[in-house]
Amino acid sequence: MNQDNKVEIVQAMQDYIKKNIAISNFSLKAMYEHIGYSERHAKRLFCELLHMTPNEYVRRTMLTSSTKKLLETEDSIVDIALDTNYETHEGYTRAFKKSFQIGPAEYRKSPRAIPLFVQYPVSSYHAYLNHKERLEMDKNTMICTVTPVEKPKRKLIILRSASAHDYWSFCEENGCDWEGILNSIPEKTDTAAIVELPEFLVKEGTTSTAAGVEVPFSYNTAIPEKYEIIEIDSGIMLYFKSEPFEDEKDFGIAIDCVFKAYETYNPTELGYSYENGAIPKFNYGAFPETGAKLAIPVKKI
Missing domain, CATH: 1.10.10.60 (Homeodomain-like)
Known part of the structure; x- marks a missing residue:
């Protein structure tokens, strides 16, 4: 077999x-x-x-x-x-x-962060390892919406990495418990994500890739061991979101859809330009019920 x-x-x-x-x-x-x-x-x-x-x-x-x-x-x-x-x-x-x-x-x-179990589809990881899920625009098409959202000053609970550069390499380095832990925090304002930190937030001996979840600026509850909390300034985030999908194996198509949209979209159509180096970028992954989602910082022009 x-x-x-x-x-x-x-x-x-x-x-x-x-x-x-x-x-x-x-x-x-x-x-x-x-x-x-x-x-x-x-x-x-x-x-x-x-x-x-x-x-x-x-x-x-x-x-x-x-x-x-x-x-x-x-x-x-x-x-x-x-x-x-x-x-x-x-x-x-x-x-x-x-x-x-x-x-x-x-x-x-007294709810606190705990390692909730996440049912990761085995077919998704296998497809990633075998590079079988590259999106072919002429064969597989998903609708992707682009929405600007004003975000207040807030905090970000993060787990850093020493060598990771994306979702899968982060899980290979740190395991995947981070997703259950971060999503168990009742005060979170969105789901856990893989975060690309701007250079000024990267510590020596770590990469710009981290796992994180946003919480209100007033958050002052204890955080899990090995995690840390940082502050994020207010700003505008451009959300790229795919449509939901039925087949778990289509998660790669959904991810590629939002990344392709980010790579090719011209934010000046909405009166914005990308704001590099000020606020982290967020990759929320892809789930059948919600689709894939990215959040990229922008500024008005």
């Missing part, structure tokens, strides 16, 4: 879990039957490509889903534990604390 076949099988399992995990009679046995492979073979492929068992993947996914219920509902912790497939409050609390270094009751009372 070649690598493409392995990726296709594991992606099918990820898709099945994402679609069916909230169903009351969800089971991994049904998933194995659905994809047409034995449990032993399916588990081996899953572990080979995702470095965890299907059971661990489901457990981490459900625990992460439960954090939303803790913050957005008044359901009892016992009920949330049962919904998360734990038979007891104690079992759920132990698992929650092991994953997030904080108990569910304390997290509900």
Whole structure:
């Protein structure tokens, strides 16, 4: 079995879990039957490509889903534990604390940044590694909108890198927990992004590439270990946004769409010019529900 076949099988399992995990009679046995492979073979492929068992993947996914219920509902912790497939409050609390270094009751009372689990599609990374997702404008076209937004003075929580130059190299250097950690911050004003820092914000021994999330200027809550917080001046950001997409494998097309728009768009059509060196640039990635998004600083002319 070649690598493409392995990726296709594991992606099918990820898709099945994402679609069916909230169903009351969800089971991994049904998933194995659905994809047409034995449990032993399916588990081996899953572990080979995702470095965890299907059971661990489901457990981490459900625990992460439960954090939303803790913050957005008044359901009892016992009920949330049962919904998360734990038979007891104690079992759920132990698992929650092991994953997030904080108990569910304390997290509900005082939310803080925690490493939420992100279900990264295996097919996306595989396609990146094999350079198969370059956009061919004559074959694949996506609509990209361009919108200027005035942003107030604010703060940016960042994790720096020593050698990264883009999203994938950042994850290869630092792992991908940063996305779950930053997106768990309740005060965030947008989703986590890969950030290109202007030169004056780059520290010796690091690159201009960092992971970050914007928070209000009034933010004064503790930040995770190894992260730091910097201030960003007010200014205008030009948002390049693709349309949503259905197939997870089309994330590369969406990313290429917004980068192509940024490279070719003339901001003077809206009365702006690019503002290089003052405010970070943001790459928010691409997700089926929202599409891809970039934010580039500009100034009025």
